[in-house]
Amino acid sequence: MCQLLGMNANTATDLVFSFTGFARRAEEHKDGFGIAFFEGAGVRLFVDAQSASTSPVAQMVRSYPIRSSHIVAHIRKATQGAVLLENTHPFVRELWGRYWVFAHNGNLVDFHPRLHAAFRPVGSTDSERAFCWLMQELAKAHASVPSVAELTTTLAELAPIAARHGTFNFMLSNGQALWAHCSTHLHYVERQHPFGRAKLQDEDMSIDFATVTTPDDRVAIVVTEPLTQDEPWTAMKPGELKVFVDGKAVR
Amino acid sequence: MCQLLGMNANTATDLVFSFTGFARRAEEHKDGFGIAFFEGAGVRLFVDAQSASTSPVAQMVRSYPIRSSHIVAHIRKATQGAVLLENTHPFVRELWGRYWVFAHNGNLVDFHPRLHAAFRPVGSTDSERAFCWLMQELAKAHASVPSVAELTTTLAELAPIAARHGTFNFMLSNGQALWAHCSTHLHYVERQHPFGRAKLQDEDMSIDFATVTTPDDRVAIVVTEPLTQDEPWTAMKPGELKVFVDGKAVR
Incomplete structure (x- = not known):
């Protein structure tokens, strides 16, 4: 299985x-x-078929504070599809003149929807196939870029169709909102004023968010398993779809 | 104006x-x-709205030898479109389950083709508009991924239509071939056995290619202005379209 990490903020924030x-x-x-x-509206995508613990690209991402209001990250433990660059998440496509970014954690068995339109997988993963299908169905459901609320309604209808085939934890963003769908494991935290300290679960590293934020900042972090020890993480429920806008869950 | 750099090789080579x-x-x-x-079939795209002379991303590209058989690079001096990430070349789209990469040098005036199909620009450049139009017309001309020779025929029909609107030096690759179209300035060199030494025009740096190649290697480099002092660069002619496969011009 893989792990997912997403960020949505009301101001450009580094991760x-x-x-x-x-x-x-x-x-x-x-x-x-x-x-x-x-x-x-632009996207920078850094991918490497090497592990994030040794990749020079990951090393650059850890040391270069790229500021963004929408970030989607993924570390892969292959289930379907070989260890190749074209099978590495997140995947990017363009629809209605916007980029869409998608990453998946889980395994969809026998999910082979008919892809007759403009979105075809390049690699061989169930994940990219599911993304192409989501894009195709969004394109069919709306003539041009709809509101975040309308997109959420459509995604809430589509996600269970793929989720019948297995585990479908995913994150999707178009730079306006971050959608997170939970089949099994996803947790989120919303950071806002007054900001406190947090300590990483996985490394001896702490941060006092009060020193790097302003009182108006709001940041939501969504991740497979909680990243910090001392913050109020909320576990999402199986079948739940959340959408984050301006650093806050709005559904 | 901008500058273009492309590479096509018969074996994965670093740039x-x-x-x-x-x-x-x-x-x-x-x-x-x-x-x-x-x-x-995968693509790594590194883009930065900062200059390549100061960007940490460019610094990583200069020091991390990523090996590839098809590379397209671009440095931008803005003519149309603000200095924003979404206006930064190369642009990437998917067609027929393959990624396509495009970069443009020049300026197309009043080029507003009807984009009714699946390819829409995200940014505001003439370049991305021309790329979306090329993708749309390729998709109309062929039902699925055609041969390199068929693609070249179609591109040779399409390029002059856009080139009527101004300067249209471009590079396009789908990972099978590198197409280069010249309106004004493009030069190429084909490196093969016996390999010799070359010295950069722009920096006091030399290389003896014989020490880093095998006798079977073949590499073609296409660039706006020759990069080295002591190699037989060929200037392309206005209106000429070349396609490079396995490190060699085949048209």
Whole structure:
């Protein structure tokens, strides 16, 4: 299985602290990693078929504070699809003149939807197939880019269809919102004023968020397993779809 | 204007030497840079709205020898579109289950083709608009991924249509071939056995390719202006479209 990490914030924020703890888990999840940062409508995607614990690309991500309001990261332990760059999450596609970023944790068995439209997988994972199918169905359901609320309604109808085939924890972002769907394991925390201290679970590293934020900042972190010891993480329920906008769960 | 750099090789090759000389030109072309590496069917795209001469991402690319058989790089001096990540070349789209990478040097005036299909620009450049149009027209002309020769025929019909609107030097790759279209300035060199020494134009750095190659290796480099002093660069002609496969011009 893989692990997912997502961030949604009301102001451009770097993920160095969280990514450092998350990348530590790559010693076990060593079949590649990827991280996508929205900057405005643009996306920077860093992927490597090497482990995040040894990859020079991951080393750069840990040391270069790229600021973004929407980030999706993934460390991979291969279930379906060989350890190849084209099978490395997150995947990116364009729809309605916006980029969409998707990462999946889980395993979908016998999920072979008919992909007759403009979205075809490049690699051989169940995950990219599910993403292409989601994009195709969103494109069918809406003529042009709908509101976040409308997209959420459509995604809440689509997610259970794929989830019937197995475990479908996923994160999806278009730079306006972060959607998180839970089949088994996803946790989130919303950080806001007054900010406190947090200590990573996986590494001896602490941060006092009060020293790196302003009172107006709001940041939501969504992750497979809680990253810190001293914050009020909420476990999502099986079948639950959440959408985060401006650093806050709005559904 | 911007500058383009492309590589096509019959074996995975790193571009550290050429990119070092190319990035030096970014002191003038400072409005962002990007480089895309195919690895099998997968693509790694590194983009930064910072100059390649100062960007930490470019620094990593200069020091981490990523080996690839198809590379497209671009340093930007903005003509149309603000200095934003979404306007930074190369651009990537998926068609027929393959990734396509495109970078443009030039300026297309009043080029607003009807984009009714699955490819829409995210940013505001003439370049991304031209790429979306090329993808749309390729998708219309062929039902599934055609041969390199068929693609070349279609591209040779399409390129002059956009080129009527201005300067249209571009590079396009799908990981099988590298296409280069010249409106004004593009040069290429084919390196093969017996390999010799080369010295960069832009920096005091030499390489003896014989020490880093095998006799079977073949590498073609395509670039706006020749990168080295002592190699037989060929200037492409206005309106010429070349396609490089396995390190060799085949048209």
